[in-house]
Each structure stands twice: as structure tokens, then as C-alpha cells.
Amino acid sequence: MVDNFRVLAPAVLAMALTGLIAGTAMAQSKGGGKIVCWKDKAGKVVGCGDRVPPEFEDSATKELDQRGVTRKTTESAADEAKRAAEDAKLGIKKEELTRQREEKNRLATVQRREDAALLATFSNEKEIDLKRDRDLEVVDRQITQLQAAQNNATERSLDLKGRIEAGEKTKKPVSDFIKDEAARAENERVRFEKGIVARSKEKEDVRKRYADMKQRYNELLGTIAPAPTAAAVPAKK
16 A cells, blocks of 8 residues: 555646646636746756745746746756856866867967978988087087186186185285185186086987987978879789
8 A cells, every 4th residue: 555655646746736737827827927837956846826935936947828838947046056157167168178279270380380491401311410410519619618618717716725725724814806716716617517517418409409300300201202102903814
């Protein structure tokens, strides 16, 4: 008996709501008004009338005409807020996708220009190697000059430090000029040392840049070169 009630309960509720809607429709048709039905949080219609009760103001509703045909629906406050949040997230995602697409197009344009310049500058791979070697020679000369300057600064720094130490041992006063020159010489030595490190790093960057350039050059040649034609198939006799 209990099981039968559980099975019949939804059907009974549905029939009751159907009757409620029909009855409300008939009543409203006499007065020429509209019918509004409101739903619970699960989305099920729980009542109908000429207006939504205060306790269901934030619920989803549907509006019916005098014949009981749905003419308008509204979302619940919770569903509306959720949809607004999803729309906002979707809008941000679209903006990000647009930005990524524009950046991709920009990089593609830059790459095409660089490819065109690469093919226009070099006629073969050996020319790229020659240009790399010339650039490396320039950096090597700069390193040599810095090393010579560093050696001079080191010698001067050691000489001035020696004078200062000798004066301290003999308790003879050392002029401020000697102290300033010693500090200046040491600063120059450090500066030249940093310059040598930077130029050595630059040599590595030059080698890598030209290695990437050669790889791209070969890729472009492979793209531009005509595809091999298929071997002719002898005709059948």
C-alpha cells in the first residue's frame, strides 16, 4: 500500500497542479488577466495565480495566457546570477582568445619579414658562416682590448695598494690622491672584468643566433624547393 502511494504521489501532484492551472486559467479568463506560475528550487511548479507570492519572488516563473499557453518565462535569481557569471567568464575567455590570435598573427607577420630578409641576404649556407665568423672576430677584438685594459688596471691597482701598505707599515702618511687612485684603479679592473664576461656571453649568443639562422634558412629552402616528381610508370602492353 505504501509503495503504491509512493508511485501515485507524483502523478497525483501533477494532476493537482494541472487542475490548479486550468482552474486559474478559467478564473483569469473571466477577468481577462494573466496567469503566473512559480517554481521551487528544483524547477517544479508549486503554485499559480495572478501574482507571485513574496516568498517566491526570487524563484523562476512562467506566464500563461487565458488558454494556458506559456507566453513568458523568467529565471530564478540564483540561475540568473549563475548565468551572468558564466557569461562574464565566457567574455573574458573570448577576449583572451582574441588577444592570443592577434599576437599569433603579429608574430607570423614578423616571421615572414625575417624569412624574406634572410633569403634576400644570403644565397647559400656558407655565406651565413662567413658572416658569423666576421661578427665573432669583432667580439674577439673587443675582448682582447678589454683584457689589455684589465691587465693595466690590475697592475696599477696592485702598485698603488703596495704603496699604501708600505706607508702603513712604516707609519708614513699616504696622500688622499694615492688612495683615490687606488680605488679608481680597482673599480676599473672590476669594470673591465665584467666587460670581458659580457663579451664572452655575447660570443655564445652570436653562435646560437647564426645556428638558428642556418636552421631556418635550410627549412625555407626545403619549403621552397619543388617536390620530387613521381617516377613514370611504364604503360601496360
